[in-house]
Amino acid sequence: MTVSAVKFLQPAEIQGLPTDDTPLLVLAQPDQLFKDRAARLEYLSTLNGQSAWLKFCSNLALAQAHCLASVEQTLLPEDLAQKALTHSIPPLSITSWVPGSDWDVAFEALCLTLEKEDLPVSVRDILERMRKLNSVELVQQARDLLAANEANVTPEFAPFLGAVLQVMWSKNTEQLKPYLNLHKGESALCPVCGSHPVASIVRTGEADGHRYLVCSLCATQWYGPRARCTNCDSPKEVSLFGETRESFVQGECCDDCHGYLKIMVQSKEPAMEVMADDLASLNLDLALAAEGFQRTGRNLFFITGAAQSKD
Numbered sequence: 497m498t499v500s501a502v503k504f505l506q507p508a509e510i511q512g513l514p515t516d517d518t519p520l521l522v523l524a525q526p527d528q529l530f531k532d533r534a535a536r537l538e539y540l541s542t543l544n545g546q547s548a549w550l551k552f553c554s555n556l557a558l559a560q561a562h563c564l565a566s567v568e569q570t571l572l573p574e575d576l577a578q579k580a581l582t583h584s585i586p587p588l589s590i591t592s593w594v595p596g597s598d599w600d601v602a603f604e605a606l607c608l609t610l611e612k613e614d615l616p617v618s619v620r621d622i623l624e625r626m627r628k629l630n631s632v633e634l635v636q637q638a639r640d641l642l643a644a645n646e647a648n649v650t651p652e653f654a655p656f657l658g659a660v661l662q663v664m665w666s667k668n669t670e671q672l673k674p675y676l677n678l679h680k681g682e683s684a685l686c687p688v689c690g691s692h693p694v695a696s697i698v699r700t701g702e703a704d705g706h707r708y709l710v711c712s713l714c715a716t717q718w719y720g721p722r723a724r725c726t727n728c729d730s731p732k733e734v735s736l737f738g739e740t741r742e743s744f745v746q747g748e749c750c751d752d753c754h755g756y757l758k759i760m761v762q763s764k765e766p767a768m769e770v771m772a773d774d775l776a777s778l779n780l781d782l783a784l785a786a787e788g789f790q791r792t793g794r795n796l797f798f799i800t801g802a803a804q805s806k807d
């Protein structure tokens with residue numbers, strides 16, 4: 497695949513924060529999220545010569561949906577959510593996570609759900625290896641995955657660790673609902689948990705034409721003005737690279753930090769799901785890497801082992 501610059505954004509496109517009541521922070525609905533993701537991955541797996549990898553990811557997302565009810569919400573201390581969001585500190589920060597029974601319960605729930613399925617032998621083997629690992633070591637790998645220390649994570653464990661962490665965090669975001677309007681301003685990382693975005697989306701519907709970044713962990717969406725780099729403070733406009741001018745997935749590339757984040761235009765592909773379509777467009781990542789750009793988004797089902805670009 498080759499890519500070329502398809503266009504520069506026009507000055508009229510939305511480049512600042514909205515002055516009306518367009519929400520700056522939108523929570524995911526975890527039960528719907530994982531079901532939609534699984535369905536989209538299932539569909540994408542049937543295209544272009546049947547991808548066993550995307551089919552596996554679909555099964556994993558469906559297992560996330562099925563085990564969600566077995567996972568308890570960890571309640572934040574009173575007032576913490578309000579204070580944190582008011583001061584632009586992620587209330588469910590990945591850096592202050594103290595693993596406890598929350599991890600054990602969620603890991604066990606995902607494993608039990610998966611083991612009921614008709615799994616390929618290779619997948620069953622990976623699960624068995626994870627179960628045999630000392631739980632301290634496994635939790636350390638989960639922490640390394642959260643912190644983007646991907647070189648410390650066993651690559652074949654990553655999707656399962658990521659799946660457990662996504663279930664835990666998305667479940668915990670539900671308690672933030674009353675405080676969402678306390679979030680103001682822009683952020684390169686998720687205002688709720690401090691993780692990298694997976695990509696950004698130009699939405700249709702209620703927030704038509706507005707761009708949101710989507711968290712790779714808790715799936716919260718937060719507002720990001722268009723035509724600007726989401727990774728650095730460059731005042732220059734970004735350029736878009738894609739397979740064709742009409743492709744709904746483009747790489748939004750910055751000439752200053754040489755980072756890029758994918759941007760997906762929902763009006764061009766209403767059935768899209770950000771994490772699923774990111775996994776299905778890894779060819780674009782390869783092409784942009786060949787152009788000298790470094791990915792700033794993350795996908796917890798697919799790690800590269802490389803350090804994350806940030807500024």
Ligand SMILES: [Zn+2]
Binds near residue numbers: 711712713716
């Ligand atoms: Zn998040």
Ligand SMILES: [Zn+2]
Binds near residue numbers: 725727728729
């Ligand atoms: Zn930049």
